[in-house]
Amino acid sequence: MHITLRQLDVFAEVLKSGSTTQASQMLALSQSAVSAALADLEGQLGVQLFDRVGKRLVVNEHGRLLYPRVVALLEQAAEIEQLFRDDNGAIRVYASSTIGNYILPEIIARYRRDFPELPLELSVGNSQDVINAVADFRVDIGLIEGPCHTADIVTEPWLEDELVVFAAPGSAILQQPVTLETLSTAQWILRERGSGTREIVDYLLLSHLPQFRLGMELGNSEAIKHAVRHGLGISCLSRRVIAEQLESGTLVEVPVPLPRLVRRLYRIRHRQKHLSNALMRFLRYCDS
Known part of the structure; x- marks a missing residue:
C-alpha cells in the first residue's frame, strides 16, 4: 500500500466541499486529477469513502472513520514542514x-x-x-x-472556580435571614440552558431548594449583572465575573446556607x- 499525503489531502478537501469540482479549485488541481487521486485512495483501501448522489459526494461510514486520522496525519505533516522554521502555526x-x-x-x-x-x-x-x-x-x-x-x-x-449568589444592595432577600425557603421564593435570573454555569448552578444550588422561580434566562453574564443591579432578581455566577462589582458595592454577595459552591x-x-x-x-x- 502506497497512500500519499496528496491523496489524503484530496480526500479531506472533497469531504469538506462535497464535490471534486470545488475541491479541485481549492487545491489548484484539475478535476480529473482530484477524481483520480480519490479513486486511487479508495482502490488501495478497498472501500468507497463517499456515496455518489447525483453529482454530489456524500461521505459514508468509511469516510467518517478515516477523516479524523487524515486530519491528524495532515497536521503532523504540516508540523514537519515547520519543524526547522519558526513553528508559528495558528x-x-x-x-x-x-x-x-x-x-x-x-x-x-x-x-x-x-x-x-x-x-x-x-x-x-x-x-x-x-x-x-x-x-x-x-x-x-x-x-x-x-x-x-x-x-x-x-x-x-x-x-477551580467559586460561584456566588448575589443581589442588588437593599434587595428584599437581604432584609431577612437567608434560608433555602427564602432563596426558593426569590426571582432568579440565570444563564441559558447549555451554559456550563447553568449546569453547575442547577446541580450545586437549585437542586437543594424546595422550588425556585425562574424570572428570566439570559445569554451572557454581563446582561445578568445589569438585570440584578436594577433589582429584577438574584443570580449566581463565578466570583471572577462579579469581583469588581462586589468590591465597588454595586452588587452584594448573598450568604447561602450551603457549603461553598465550587466547581472545576x-x-x-x-x-x-x-x-x-x-x-x-x-x-x-x-x-x-
Whole structure:
C-alpha cells in the first residue's frame, strides 16, 4: 500500500466541499486529477469513502472513520514542514463565556508578551458550542465550565472556580435571614440552558431548594449583572465575573446556607487531536 499525503489531502478537501469540482479549485488541481487521486485512495483501501448522489459526494461510514486520522496525519505533516522554521502555526482556542471573558485575557496577555507575532484565534460561546467545535475538529483546544461526557473527547481538570449568589444592595432577600425557603421564593435570573454555569448552578444550588422561580434566562453574564443591579432578581455566577462589582458595592454577595459552591473548569480536546509543539507551548501558559 502506497497512500500519499496528496491523496489524503484530496480526500479531506472533497469531504469538506462535497464535490471534486470545488475541491479541485481549492487545491489548484484539475478535476480529473482530484477524481483520480480519490479513486486511487479508495482502490488501495478497498472501500468507497463517499456515496455518489447525483453529482454530489456524500461521505459514508468509511469516510467518517478515516477523516479524523487524515486530519491528524495532515497536521503532523504540516508540523514537519515547520519543524526547522519558526513553528508559528495558528492555535485555535474555543472557550466558554466565563473563561473567555474573565480568565483567558490575562493568560493571552502573558503569552503575547513572549510571542507577540504568533497567531492565536479565540472564539467564545457556551460550553455546548465549545464541545461541538472540539468534536468537529474546528478548534485545537476547548476550555469549558463543566464536565464533558462525549466519548471522543479527552477531558482534563484545569482550574477551580467559586460561584456566588448575589443581589442588588437593599434587595428584599437581604432584609431577612437567608434560608433555602427564602432563596426558593426569590426571582432568579440565570444563564441559558447549555451554559456550563447553568449546569453547575442547577446541580450545586437549585437542586437543594424546595422550588425556585425562574424570572428570566439570559445569554451572557454581563446582561445578568445589569438585570440584578436594577433589582429584577438574584443570580449566581463565578466570583471572577462579579469581583469588581462586589468590591465597588454595586452588587452584594448573598450568604447561602450551603457549603461553598465550587466547581472545576475543564480543558478538552479530541481524542485523536495531535498536540503540536505550538499548542503544547500555549497550554503551558494556561497552566502557569
